[in-house]
Amino acid sequence: MTVLRTGPLTVFKDAGRPGHAHQGVPPSGAVDRGAYRRANALVGNPAGAAVLECTLGGLRVRFDGPVLAVLTGTDAVLTVDGRPSDVEKVVSIPAGAEVGVTQPRRGLRSYFAVRGGFDVSPVLGSRSKDRLAGIGPVLGTTVRITDSPVSEPEPSFPVGLGDLTLEVDLGPRDDWFTAAAVRTLFSAAYVAAPASDSVGLRLEGPALERARTEELPSEGVVRGAVQIPPSGQPIVFQADHPVTGGYPVIAVLTPAAADLAAQVRPGAQVRFRRARLID
Amino acid sequence: MTRFLRCGREAVLAEVDDLDAALALYAALREAALPGVVDLVPAARTVLIRLDPAVTSPREVRIAVAGLTVGAVDRGFVGTVEIPVVYDGPDLADVAGHLGISPADVIARHTGAEWTVAFGGFAPGFGYLTGGDFDVPRRTSPRTRIPAGSVGLAGRFSGVYPHDSPGGWQIVGRTTATMWDLDRAEPALLVPGARVIFRAVPA
Known part of the structure; x- marks a missing residue:
């Protein structure tokens, strides 16, 4: 995957790094855990796979090969060569296509998962970027996709952001x-x-x-x-x-x-x- | 006597009388390795017990913790760390002036004390050290950048900055010890319960 633009703030997140509090290391992890879990489940990834947490959209990427991807958490959607998909719908992306994340009208943080997961090195057991502690992988210009074992994708859930x-x-x-x-x-x-x-x-x-x-x-x-x-x-x-x-x-x-x-x-x-x- | 305070659905806050009791409870919890307990945060008079709600519940953890035998712990139960320090910090004279002693006395008092890592929390690898005979105010205006390895004093605590960071502690010296290294099995040199000895070395 080649990163063309990151938007206001896009970082790697996963289930977090518990167990290091005695060293002064916070648990971190996805800010919206439910949307994070949903993203991985929808593309059949193992539960702890890394995703991209994208605040207020703006991410643009291109894939060398075909991938399955999904965006969860807000009413923002993926665009494939400019064509918008549906909210929380798994999208089949052809090789070479340019994929974008739209700006949400409701909600703030979207979770971008690809089938297989992003191949980034864990720090203290986690692929989450902790902005306060300054720990975790940095989003570079190219990211490898893991071909780790995946399961059958789970059906989608609706987003509910009405009640605050x-x-x-x-x-x-x-x-x-x-x-x-x-x-x-x-x-x-x-x-x-x-x-x-x-x-x-x-x-x-x-x-x-x-x-x-x-x-x-x-x-x-x-x-x-x-x-x-x-x-x-x-x-x-x-x-x-x-x-x-x-x-x-x-x-x-x-x-x-x-x-x-x-x-x-x-x-x-x-x-x-x-x-x-x-x- | 341990008091349990409600702290949401994924943790229990156990409150005890003082730091020694908190370190003793922390040591007992480490030893017990209760099922579903994923993280422990010892502090001045509390231990936060984080749990995995898929495995256990706050109620089960309260019952399990109440049943633990908590002994008195010797400080230093996780080992002793010696830290070489060049005592040429920019605030050494101010600290000496505040305490009404000479800079040499400050160094003697700092190296003569048996410090213990009470708890962390400010940044990865930072330990609040207690056990010295100091009580100095923070600087009235914090510095925007304190280099990694700076040895400081604030209130009754001493500490070593693990990373370059802003800070308001009075800096009395510097060490070449690596306080934080992600390539070590335990990246933090100082963990709660460790005993710390400072040793003066020439520049």
């Missing part, structure tokens, strides 16, 4: 906030700020007030953690979050809500809802 209500479980530090702050979290609307990235979705809205004002010793954080810095404006940690954080986390998104958060565009409005408790 994010389900959360309270904790670990909800008791560091006033009762009014917890009520505000579940009633107010927040707007995604332009400074959002794969490290954190930054939200603007009513400030959440602390009940305890002392400094929290840094502690480990997870994807989906809703951290409240002194400004009171929530930051939702995404895949490339740091290993630890120094501000209290009021709540954590469910895994499905964390995938939804991956697709929130700057300017979009989000709300939080308490998830049904499971244990």
Whole structure:
């Protein structure tokens, strides 16, 4: 595959690199895990295969040989020599054709998978580019396609990006906030700020007030953690979050809500809802 | 006494009384290798336990952790690292002035202490070291670039920058030790629980 243009931001991603937190290495991985898994399943790739995570479209590539490819996660589609395909539809691409990723109108991050997967070297067991830690493969001008064993492609799922209500479980530090702050979290609307990235979705809205004002010793954080810095404006940690954080986390998104958060565009409005408790 | 805090559906945050208890719990968790536990993040008084929800659940992990025997651990349970340092850092005089001692005393105090890697988190390969008799403020204006290998102090912590990066720590020296090397089985030289000795060497 020859890369002709990368668009605003295109990086390799996979299931991430857990197991290295004690060395200060975050888990990283695809920001929208559901869309990542769907992309590989649709072309019959093994579960951990590398894909390209493409923010706001713009990627243009050409293949030396014929490939099967798919794009998931948003309403962006693949174009083959300028002809657009359907959303999340597996496309057969002839040798020499130029393939593009359109700009999504809904959603933010699209996942581009080719049957066989991209042949890039793992770093600490993962082919994910972690932009915060600066670890992972770099997208060069040519990429080899793996001829690893593949299975039968799975049928497609529809994309659902309508509801921007994010389900959360309270904790670990909800008791560091006033009762009014917890009520505000579940009633107010927040707007995604332009400074959002794969490290954190930054939200603007009513400030959440602390009940305890002392400094929290840094502690480990997870994807989906809703951290409240002194400004009171929530930051939702995404895949490339740091290993630890120094501000209290009021709540954590469910895994499905964390995938939804991956697709929130700057300017979009989000709300939080308490998830049904499971244990 | 371990307190369990809810931390979403793919982790449990275990809170204990202090750093020693956190390192002891971390050591016990490493030893136990509980099924479905994929990552451990020790910190000042917590251990974050990340889990694979396809294998286990927060509830199962809480029960398993509550049943662990957590002994007292000797600091240094993952080994001792000696780091050679040229003590010619740009903030050595400031640190000495702040502490009301001579630069030579700063060096003696830094090399005489038995440091322990308490936790990481700032960057891959960075360890927050405790155990020294220091309490110095960060620089009022952080530097935009601190070279890899710089040895610094901030608050009660010491640390070594593994990569060129911006930073606000007071830099007292530099080492040629490679703090981070992706070609090593364990890329980070400093991991939580390791004991660290600094040794002064000539420039």
